[in-house]
Amino acid sequence: MTLLNQKQKHRVSFTLNGVPVEIEVAPRTLLTDALRHGLGATGTHVGCEHGVCGACTIQINGAPARACLTLAVQVEGCVVRTVEGLAPAPDQDGQYRLSILQAAFRRHHALQCGFCTAGILMSLDAFLRETPLPSVEAITEVIGGHLCRCTGYAPIIDAAMEAAAELRGDAKHV
Amino acid sequence: MKPPPFDYLRADSIDEALAALHQHGGDARVLAGGQSLVPMLNMRLTRPSVLVDIMRVASLGEITTQRNELIVGAAVRQATLQQRPGLANEVPLLAAALPWVGHWQTRARGTICGSAAHADPSAEIPLCLTALGGTIRLRSRRKRRTVPAETFFAGTMLIDKDDDEMIEAVTFPMRRPNTGYAFAEVGRRHGDFAMVACAAMVDVAGIRLAVGGVADRPTARAFPLLEGSALDDALNEFAWALEARDDLHATARYRRDLVRQLGRQVIEAARS
Numbered sequence: 485m486t487l488l489n490q491k492q493k494h495r496v497s498f499t500l501n502g503v504p505v506e507i508e509v510a511p512r513t514l515l516t517d518a519l520r521h522g523l524g525a526t527g528t529h530v531g532c533e534h535g536v537c538g539a540c541t542i543q544i545n546g547a548p549a550r551a552c553l554t555l556a557v558q559v560e561g562c563v564v565r566t567v568e569g570l571a572p573a574p575d576q577d578g579q580y581r582l583s584i585l586q587a588a589f590r591r592h593h594a595l596q597c598g599f600c601t602a603g604i605l606m607s608l609d610a611f612l613r614e615t616p617l618p619s620v621e622a623i624t625e626v627i628g629g630h631l632c633r634c635t636g637y638a639p640i641i642d643a644a645m646e647a648a649a650e651l652r653g654d655a656k657h658v
Numbered sequence: 659m660k661p662p663p664f665d666y667l668r669a670d671s672i673d674e675a676l677a678a679l680h681q682h683g684g685d686a687r688v689l690a691g692g693q694s695l696v697p698m699l700n701m702r703l704t705r706p707s708v709l710v711d712i713m714r715v716a717s718l719g720e721i722t723t724q725r726n727e728l729i730v731g732a733a734v735r736q737a738t739l740q741q742r743p744g745l746a747n748e749v750p751l752l753a754a755a756l757p758w759v760g761h762w763q764t765r766a767r768g769t770i771c772g773s774a775a776h777a778d779p780s781a782e783i784p785l786c787l788t789a790l791g792g793t794i795r796l797r798s799r800r801k802r803r804t805v806p807a808e809t810f811f812a813g814t815m816l817i818d819k820d821d822d823e824m825i826e827a828v829t830f831p832m833r834r835p836n837t838g839y840a841f842a843e844v845g846r847r848h849g850d851f852a853m854v855a856c857a858a859m860v861d862v863a864g865i866r867l868a869v870g871g872v873a874d875r876p877t878a879r880a881f882p883l884l885e886g887s888a889l890d891d892a893l894n895e896f897a898w899a900l901e902a903r904d905d906l907h908a909t910a911r912y913r914r915d916l917v918r919q920l921g922r923q924v925i926e927a928a929r930s
Contacts, residue, residue, distance in 0.1 A: 485674045490663040490707075511666035511709070514700075533659035534697040535764060547737070547766040553696040554767070555689075557666050558711065607763055628849050629761030 488557055498559045500525065501569030509556040516540045518556035519566060527567040527602050531631070538630030541603035542566045548610045567602035570609060585609055588647035589640070596634040604630045608644050616652050620645065661699035668711045672718065672797070675824060678710045680799045684821040686710055691735055693760060693768035694776035718826070723748070727829040729795075736765040736773070736783075749830045751790060751857055754841040755782040761849040771825045774810075777817045780852045780871035782843070784811050788876040789857035789868035792830045798823040811875040837861040840927035842920050843871075846907070853908045854916035858924035867893075867921055872900040872913050893921045
């Protein structure tokens with residue numbers, strides 16, 4: 485049993501994008517705030533703070549999660565992945581690359597202001613891992629858990645379908 | 659939109675969780691997936707002094723079958739049950755309804771029992787429990803008891819549970835032979851709260867229709883094997899009996915109409 489007093493901060497340890505991290509938080513601290521304010525990982529965006537908009541979607545142990553509906557103390561010992569962890573490490577020449585999914589978003593203009601993008605990428609990344617051959621309907625349902633108010637969803641669906649094909653190894657572009 | 663302060667207790671066993679509930683009573687809340695409780699905390703609609711996190715209690719994460727029941731433990735996430743091989747054969751109504759529970763992202767965290775504990779009148783899981791005649795297994799340090807879904811859901815976010823009790827599991831009766839099941843709901847968008855959700859179960863003896871989103875709790879009614887205008891009349895009477903009210907999302911009249919139309923659709927789907 486672990487009892488964490490509300491009046492104190494407590495150390496929470498977890499893995500963030502492959503790196504072990506520690507942070508001191510009060511029990512009521514949301515994971516969104518722990519990531520952004522505590523660890524400086526501001527790629528995860530905060531929209532509605534009640535789980536509706538999807539902007540703060542991250543992955544906990546490989547599954548999608550609303551960071552705003554997660555207490556930081558709940559991820560003790562977990563593997564947390566945020567949008568900062570999507571792109572591969574820079575290559576030998578120090579060149580940064582986008583992930584396959586991110587590059588598809590760029591080609592398809594699947595973002596404008598980018599506020600919702602981090603959350604959508606994290607959802608689709610998790611979904612495409614468990615569903616390599618998705619239908620348009622399935623992608624539509626997944627991004628139904630996100631609010632995008634500028635791009636519209638059509639280019640996002642196109643990008644996701646193309647990324648899925650490339651991840652399967654039967655890409656048409658390049 | 660930040661939660662008020664609370665102590666956080668991570669239980670490693672049911673006994674630890676029950677001891678905390680025994681000690682703190684109504685000031686404590688069980689935290690499972692957090693998909694209903696944390697929004698309530700963020701909006702400060704609830705102010706517990708202690709949260710009892712039960713998700714690391716291994717025994718609560720089990721899905722088992724016993725006699726003709728599927729028993730779902732308090733820490734079983736909705737996505738886990740949805741992905742269970744054979745669920746469509748074991749509890750077809752649940753397999754049909756689970757894709758309508760929240761969003762794909764919230765099902766990955768939210769639990770089956772948490773949805774029952776939250777008792778939103780439009781929620782799909784309480785509706786399935788009511789439609790099928792499922793039960794809620796409650797446990798405290800004092801005793802264990804099993805409550806039928808039809809009396810457990812007592813009103814909007816109101817359940818027959820004492821302050822020191824927690825839901826240990828819920829049970830869904832498994833598919834019966836020669837019985838058809840169907841589910842349908844209407845909301846503004848997929849993933850939104852249902853304006854009306856209907857679940858039907860039809861066998862040679864009769865029809866059982868349960869409706870969510872209209873009254874202050876999911877409500878089931880049995881009908882004989884009616885057809886044609888006799889079924890329309892029965893559905894109309896049921897629709898009026900649910901005492902729908904106007905709200906932001908739909909008028910009472912529209913909800914009654916949905917009960918008549920959607921009710922008929924699910925009954926016919928369950929018959930075929």
